[in-house]
Amino acid sequence: MHSTIELLLQVQTLEQRLKELDGEITALPRRIAALESRLATHQQALERSRAAFVSHQAERKQIDRQIETLRARIEKSRSHSSEVKTNQEFKALKDEIAFAEGEISKQEERLLQMMTEGEALEATIAEAEAALANARKDLDSERKQLESQVEGWKQEKHRLLEQRKDLRQQIDEMILRRFDRVFRLRGQGLAVIEGDVCGSCRVRLRPQYLQDISNGQAGSFICESCSRILYFPEPDAVAADSSGK
Numbered sequence: 001m002h003s004t005i006e007l008l009l010q011v012q013t014l015e016q017r018l019k020e021l022d023g024e025i026t027a028l029p030r031r032i033a034a035l036e037s038r039l040a041t042h043q044q045a046l047e048r049s050r051a052a053f054v055s056h057q058a059e060r061k062q063i064d065r066q067i068e069t070l071r072a073r074i075e076k077s078r079s080h081s082s083e084v085k086t087n088q089e090f091k092a093l094k095d096e097i098a099f100a101e102g103e104i105s106k107q108e109e110r111l112l113q114m115m116t117e118g119e120a121l122e123a124t125i126a127e128a129e130a131a132l133a134n135a136r137k138d139l140d141s142e143r144k145q146l147e148s149q150v151e152g153w154k155q156e157k158h159r160l161l162e163q164r165k166d167l168r169q170q171i172d173e174m175i176l177r178r179f180d181r182v183f184r185l186r187g188q189g190l191a192v193i194e195g196d197v198c199g200s201c202r203v204r205l206r207p208q209y210l211q212d213i214s215n216g217q218a219g220s221f222i223c224e225s226c227s228r229i230l231y232f233p234e235p236d237a238v239a240a241d242s243s244g245k
């Protein structure tokens, strides 16, 4: 194969790899954001369980206050008992005390129940904290892995850019411009001639044009349909191809 075509094929391979690398490198922030959104779910679960515990605590305090109020009321009623004059008044006082005592024991039962509930809520918080810590650890290691992968890609890109510069210096400027234009457009700058058609777009090439290509300067002829630079395959490849059929 003519060296210009060989060089162009190498440039094309480099360009394609560079495009892939750029895609991978620019996808990094999006990938990290996806990892972090997984963390956010755990964070929200933890916040919810903490909020549930706080409101549960507030309810407990309220019940404590209610019990205190009831006890104070009982105390007051008892201190009044010496002042009552009638049986009716005495009975009313006794009923009031009995009622308050009944309320207290109801609230105390509720408090006992709430203690069990509080323990369950604390356990939920501990679980959510552990899940979050685990997720954070996973995230950190995945992030590090991604970052070192991207670091590798950046180094590869740097290396390829150097190679590309080297290769391009060896190719005729006009041919390079032609190649660049169609590569940008189609992701490929070259097309191999298969028999009498363009191997990329399958358009038939005129016999005279085929003749011109084989006699002319490699890299100077483009497919009139798809604009890719045309080249003949290596004789070896043709032989292998036809013997395989």
Ligand SMILES: [Zn+2]
Pocket (backbone or CB within 6 Å): 191, 198, 199, 200, 201, 202, 203, 223, 224, 225, 226, 227, 228
């Ligand atoms: Zn073509």
